[in-house]
Amino acid sequence: MPNPFRASFGAVPPFLAGRDLVLDDFEAALDHGPGAEGRATLVMGARGTGKTVLLTEMEAIARDHDWQVVSLHTSAGSLLEEARTQAVEILRDLDPEATRFRATGGSVGSIASLHGEVVDQYGAPALSPASTLSRLTTLLGADTGLLFTLDEVQSVDLEHLAAFAQIYQDLVRAEQNVAFVGAGVGAGVRTLLDSPKTTFLRRARRVEIGMVDLGSAAAAIQATVAATEKSIDAAAAVRAAEISCGYPYLIQYVGAQTWAHAGDADEILLEDAEGAREGAIAQMATNVIEPALRSLAARKREYLEAMLLDDGPSAVADIATRLGVAAGYQSVYRERLLDDELIRPGERGTVEFALPYLREALLAGRGRDAEAAPLASGVRARRTRGPRDRR
Known part of the structure; x- marks a missing residue:
């Protein structure tokens, strides 16, 4: 049997854990008509928390309601031109006047003798993006609508976003049935919102997503297996959820590895789940x-290293002491790491690691660094001893 888990970024899993409320609110916004709260939504979260998957599910909900979807990309040369191009494809299917006959000659009053050409209303010369989108939303009417989506919104060109926002807001003011959902990394989105060109996004409803509760993670794993010819022991599903830490990407990865460890067995057992832990950490x-740490400033990395001395949450006062700085100075890096979503606040003046297995990765990196110096020294020593050994 093929592995039913989707252990890759952006792949939609068979069962989505812990996002029902967000999706229900979005569906309600589509039903409530123009101007409803949630018609403009920003999904924010760290890498691997399922932003792209949630965006895809929102698109599916819109299509289930007979809405049309225009998926925009930050790599596009122009958001408006991309929107116009996709809107034209929709119009060619929906508009009864997309093509029409234009007479170019023949006898007046004699249909049989007329001759002419079929004209593509949406061919060259092209309608402007504003005219095209206005035509489409007018044609769709009150019973359906048009959803725009934009993934990795933190990477968008501000000039392109501002131009798109202007036309989108014109459609909203005209009470057309339109909606917008953007998704992006939390820290990047917050930086984007500081720009004066993103007023439109500042008014959007913000949905911050992160870990899901372990009960929902276990239920998703159980449901995924139950849809196949295999079964999974309840303790194995719970353990797989614990290993995933409720991190959406890991729910799928641990599920996939648990399935693989079971091999051809009809039932997935606790030891199969245990076998997935080492791979999950790696x-x-x-x-x-590693991608998150690669570009991290040295002082922020030192802050994380200082947290390794504690088995659990770290007191910010202790971190300041370990770094040899004043408490107020450590708070600067604390806030930056919170924005990076690498740490999160704990209870009573403490912080803790926000990403699953970040502690393990830092410890492993420290171990590699410790081994590197002796290894380099050993290589030089062997090169020096070689000639004497040969003599």
């Missing part, structure tokens, strides 16, 4: 943590 380090 996978998080490679795909999530």
